[in-house]
Amino acid sequence: MTNKNADRIAELKKIKNAVILAHTYQPGEVQDVADYVGDSYGLSVEASRVEADILIFCGVRFMGETAHILNPARKVILPAPSAGCPMADMIDAKGLSEMKAANPDKLVMCYVNSTAEIKALSDVCCTSSNALKIAQSLPKDKGIIFVPDRHLGTFIQEQTGRDMIFWDGCCPIHAQITPAMVNEARKAHPNALILVHPETPRESRILCDHALSTGGMCDFVAASKENEFIIATELGLIHTLQKANPEKKFYPLSNKLVCPDMKAINLQLIVDVLEGKAGEEVTLPEDIRVKARVSLDKMMELSR
Numbered sequence: 001m002t003n004k005n006a007d008r009i010a011e012l013k014k015i016k017n018a019v020i021l022a023h024t025y026q027p028g029e030v031q032d033v034a035d036y037v038g039d040s041y042g043l044s045v046e047a048s049r050v051e052a053d054i055l056i057f058c059g060v061r062f063m064g065e066t067a068h069i070l071n072p073a074r075k076v077i078l079p080a081p082s083a084g085c086p087m088a089d090m091i092d093a094k095g096l097s098e099m100k101a102a103n104p105d106k107l108v109m110c111y112v113n114s115t116a117e118i119k120a121l122s123d124v125c126c127t128s129s130n131a132l133k134i135a136q137s138l139p140k141d142k143g144i145i146f147v148p149d150r151h152l153g154t155f156i157q158e159q160t161g162r163d164m165i166f167w168d169g170c171c172p173i174h175a176q177i178t179p180a181m182v183n184e185a186r187k188a189h190p191n192a193l194i195l196v197h198p199e200t201p202r203e204s205r206i207l208c209d210h211a212l213s214t215g216g217m218c219d220f221v222a223a224s225k226e227n228e229f230i231i232a233t234e235l236g237l238i239h240t241l242q243k244a245n246p247e248k249k250f251y252p253l254s255n256k257l258v259c260p261d262m263k264a265i266n267l268q269l270i271v272d273v274l275e276g277k278a279g280e281e282v283t284l285p286e287d288i289r290v291k292a293r294v295s296l297d298k299m300m301e302l303s304r
Contacts, residue, residue, distance in 0.1 A: 005267035009033050012274035018054035020270065021046055021067070024214045025236035025262040026058050028243075033267065034058060037240060039215035040112045041127035041303070043067070044296065050074055056273055057282075060085045060261050065116045068282040069292050079273045080264035081280035085113050090169035091148040093117045099145055103165065106143035109135065110295065113171070114148055116284050120291035124298040128152060128198055128213035135160045137302045151175070155198040155211060173234055173259050174199035182207040185230045185253050192228035192251060195220065200232060208232060214240075221245055234259050 010033070013019070021043055022034035031037045036046045040063065047055065047067035055076045057064040060083045068076045096118055100108060110122035111131070119125055126134045135156045138144060144162055146153035148169030157164045177200045185194065186207075195217045196208035205211050212220055214237050221229060221241055231238055232253035241250050272278035284292075 003029075003267065005271050006033050008271050009267065009274065012271070016054055016274055017052050018056055018274060019050055019052045020056045020058060021050075022058035023060075023063065023236075023262065024218070024240045025234040025259055026265060027236065027263055028239035029267050030058050030265050030270070031236075031239055031243075033270065039127065039129055039213055039218075040066075041129045041213075042215055044070060044112065044127070045300070047071055047076075048300075056270065056279070058265050058270070059083075060088075061282075062088045062113060062115060064282040065284060065292075066112060066119075066296065068284060069116060069119070069289050069296055072289065076282040077273055077279040078282060079269045079279050080261075083261040083264040085261065087111075087113045087148055087169050087171045088115050088118075091118055091167050093121060096121050096147060096167070099147075099165075099167070103143070103145055106145045106163075106165070107138055108145045108147065109138070110147050111149050111152060112299075116288050116292045118147065119295045120288045122147075122295040124302065125295040126299055129215045130299065130303045131156050131198075132159050134299060134302045135162050135164075138162075149199055151201055151205075152198050154202055155205070158202075170201075171199045173257055175201060176256060177201065177204045177232055177253065179204050179207055181254050182232070185232075185251065189228060189230055189251050192230045192249070193224070193226050194230040194232055194253070196232035196253075204232075217241070218244065221248065233257065234262060236262060 020034045022031050022037045048070040055074045064078045108122040112127045144164045147167035150166040153166040194208040195210050196205050198211045228249045230251045238250045
């Protein structure tokens with residue numbers, strides 16, 4: 001049975017010369033109509049390469065901003081303009097400027113889950129998939145200010161031994177993950193490996209088998225000889241994993257791990273965007289865009 005909205009989207013994409021990028025936390029139906037589905041790093045790389053006239057970004061605001069920063073010649077549209085990232089909203093330019101002034105000997109490494117303003121004040125950006133490599137690549141005689149996620153920051157520090165200080169931010173979805181959840185999932189599925197996102201608090205993360213980015217989880221599962229996995233991140237990733245690995249079994253750590261901002265988009269909304277009835281074009285002050293581009297370009301350079 002065909003989906004009329006999916007068919008209409010395919011038709012309108014050709015007419016409008018548009019592409020759809022979707023994060024792995026998006027609803028399954030959105031992932032299925034996207035031209036590319038990936039984690040934040042993969043989406044950043046893909047956004048920089050888009051040659052179509054219109055880029056419809058199915059994710060949250062900071063992701064659309066990143067696409068605009070990297071590819072300003074394209075029109076980047078957010079289908080759900082109000083869909084943001086609570087973590088990104090936990091830090092502001094004033095707070096980061098004060099932190100920099102108090103620690104002038106340290107470089108600022110910002111997680112991609114941040115606003116363009118924060119990226120503009122940072123020396124280098126990172127995603128959870130390249131954070132370790134980037135931290136190890138920075139000058140050893142410099143300390144690191146890591147913003148805004150303290151959990152990813154402490155994970156990086158544990159793995160690299162770098163001199164780091166952290167902004168007190170977090171992802172409310174991953175922060176829900178408790179040791180009890182991990183232990184219960186282990187009992188329910190004793191033969192499954194538990195894959196956890198490094199945005200998770202340390203006391204829960206260390207009880208899991210592997211701490212990986214969403215893209216890292218996809219790569220790990222594809223290469224693994226194991227057949228059962230408990231996925232300790234936002235539920236949307238299970239659709240991505242199951243679609244790519246139909247012969248394997250995936251269990252959510254908890255059905256509570258749902259990001260409402262990531263679930264704000266549906267097929268009808270994408271149709272409305274392509275018909276010019278919905279959505280918002282991403283725009284930024286040029287000085288902010290140019291400064292933010294420096295930290296993103298540095299990320300791309302150090303990730304090669």
